[in-house]
Amino acid sequence: MPVQGKVSVPVIKRLPKYYRYLSEMKQKGLTKVSSSELARMMGTTASQVRQDFNCFGGFGQQGIGYNVEVLLYELGHLLFREEPLDAILIGTGRLGTAISSYLTNDARGYRLVAAFDIRPDQVGRQLFGVCIQHVSNLRAFCQQHHPQVAVLCVPKSSAKDLAPTLVDMGIRGFWNFSHYDLSVAYPNVVVENVHLGDSLMSLSYQVNHLG
Amino acid sequence: MPVQGKVSVPVIKRLPKYYRYLSEMKQKGLTKVSSSELARMMGTTASQVRQDFNCFGGFGQQGIGYNVEVLLYELGHLLFREEPLDAILIGTGRLGTAISSYLTNDARGYRLVAAFDIRPDQVGRQLFGVCIQHVSNLRAFCQQHHPQVAVLCVPKSSAKDLAPTLVDMGIRGFWNFSHYDLSVAYPNVVVENVHLGDSLMSLSYQVNHLG
Numbered sequence: 136m137p138v139q140g141k142v143s144v145p146v147i148k149r150l151p152k153y154y155r156y157l158s159e160m161k162q163k164g165l166t167k168v169s170s171s172e173l174a175r176m177m178g179t180t181a182s183q184v185r186q187d188f189n190c191f192g193g194f195g196q197q198g199i200g201y202n203v204e205v206l207l208y209e210l211g212h213l214l215f216r217e218e219p220l221d222a223i224l225i226g227t228g229r230l231g232t233a234i235s236s237y238l239t240n241d242a243r244g245y246r247l248v249a250a251f252d253i254r255p256d257q258v259g260r261q262l263f264g265v266c267i268q269h270v271s272n273l274r275a276f277c278q279q280h281h282p283q284v285a286v287l288c289v290p291k292s293s294a295k296d297l298a299p300t301l302v303d304m305g306i307r308g309f310w311n312f313s314h315y316d317l318s319v320a321y322p323n324v325v326v327e328n329v330h331l332g333d334s335l336m337s338l339s340y341q342v343n344h345l346g
Numbered sequence: 347m348p349v350q351g352k353v354s355v356p357v358i359k360r361l362p363k364y365y366r367y368l369s370e371m372k373q374k375g376l377t378k379v380s381s382s383e384l385a386r387m388m389g390t391t392a393s394q395v396r397q398d399f400n401c402f403g404g405f406g407q408q409g410i411g412y413n414v415e416v417l418l419y420e421l422g423h424l425l426f427r428e429e430p431l432d433a434i435l436i437g438t439g440r441l442g443t444a445i446s447s448y449l450t451n452d453a454r455g456y457r458l459v460a461a462f463d464i465r466p467d468q469v470g471r472q473l474f475g476v477c478i479q480h481v482s483n484l485r486a487f488c489q490q491h492h493p494q495v496a497v498l499c500v501p502k503s504s505a506k507d508l509a510p511t512l513v514d515m516g517i518r519g520f521w522n523f524s525h526y527d528l529s530v531a532y533p534n535v536v537v538e539n540v541h542l543g544d545s546l547m548s549l550s551y552q553v554n555h556l557g
């Protein structure tokens with residue numbers, strides 16, 4: 136499947152949604168879907184769907200609709216590699232634990248290979264098959280095992296302190312739950328921010344100002 | 347503080363970030379900030395900052411910069427009410443537990459007043475000061491206590507099944523970790539989606555296709 140040049144971020148952000156809807160269709164036994172049916176589910180237009188898919192070579196013949204299974208296979212091939220990405224967790228508090236449970240048990244495409252914390256009561260504890268290490272082992276671990284993804288569940292200041300080491304040690308993608316804005320300092324790494332606090336504040340604003 | 351008509355979603359989404367940056371400035375003892383300094387931190391333009399603030403009456407006099415403490419107070423007043431919003435949690439698994447810990451201990455403006463699950467091993471357990479109830483009590487609880495916000499940490503199908511009851515019972519805001527797209531069926535409620543799975547898929551795509 137040829138990727139046509141650089142795909143824009145909005146298109147990339149829609150790929151998981153396509154993948155989810157198509158997985159549901161396959162589960163329901165549907166075999167064909169048109170761009171307008173997909174558009175309706177996605178809350179977009181048929182033309183947008185076709186444009187999105189054209190970034191990857193088109194996925195089908197115009198006029199006869201898409202084959203659900205083929206489309207799902209192609210999208211899966213774009214989103215995931217055969218080998219999962221090796222991920223490390225930094226910060227093993229309640230949020231870090233929940234997040235790595237999600238990554239380990241519910242998500243596809245990742246393998247948790249190590250977890251780090253600074254607190255003595257965390258170090259040595261088992262977490263989803265890995266033993267929590269002290270953060271002072273981070274550099275040595277990365278040098279030896281070359282993980283590709285770091286999950287940051289630490290406060291902003293710790294994230295800022297650790298970022299140079301992580302980037303230097305070859306981490307290419309960050310799943311960032313901290314408030315440290317990594318993409319400003321490191322424009323060449325991939326950052327997915329999940330800002331729970333911002334999300335709650337914006338919810339609160341909107342509920343408080345409902346007409 | 348007069349809110350000038352309907353404020354657009356992108357502006358609302360930036361308010362928490364302003365609030366966070368200003369809180370840090372206050373902690374550092376800074377008392378004044380210009381729109382261009384704020385813009386630099388936010389990764390936007392000074393004109394955008396002034397436009398954003400103009401939606402709420404301006405927050406200060408042009409040319410002399412903003413008073414950090416006043417600005418923080420005004421933004422806090424917009425984002426939060428004196429009385430926290432009463433929130434209920436649906437789904438008390440690992441993610442639901444982590445999320446309600448965050449809501450209870452780390453976030454401002456919310457009070458967890460009840461938690462619901464369907465699993466017998468969850469019902470009756472204590473969670474941050476509330477006793478987990480069976481989901482069959484949901485309607486009665488809402489009728490009596492009128493919570494405003496629901497946190498959905500359940501699968502898509504359960505979210506879809508429960509949504510009519512929740513909206514009918516007066517829930518006005520959803521913090522939605524499920525993949526059920528509430529805002530399509532209920533355009534008049536406020537929904538903040540946190541799609542962990544989509545975020546991981548888009549991270550994986552980007553790491554796998556790094557140049």
